[in-house]
Amino acid sequence: MAPSLALLRALCHAGQHPAGGRKPLRDLRRHTVGTTEGTATPEIGAQRAYEVNGCQAVEVGGYGFRRRGNDPLEVGDRVLLPENYVSRLKNGPGPTVGVVNKLGTTYRGPLSDIVGRAPATGGDD
Structure with missing residues (x-):
């Protein structure tokens, strides 16, 4: 036990x-x-990395991603995530919108690149 x-x-x-x-x-x-x-x-044994190969690392929906660029992301920023098999089935082809929920990541494998910032919704979110 x-x-x-x-x-x-x-x-x-x-x-x-x-x-x-x-x-x-x-x-x-x-x-x-x-x-x-x-x-x-x-988080026993997990070390959070905020930068991976010179790129900012963030978590979106519990998954690690990296962001290339000079303007760093913050928690709550809306981003465009690359298409994958599941997102294509759920949302159709093309990038899908996600929200940064943590800065840094504990994942140590290869990270997908964030496509870019998502356009503003026009509302107060």
């Missing part, structure tokens, strides 16, 4: 390893990422 997060935190702060003290766990506080509300969420 896997130990609970509370037990792992207690063992970590006591400097113990759940498997019998072979190696100390890394301090979970080093692996926290601030949210927009100013609270912290533990």
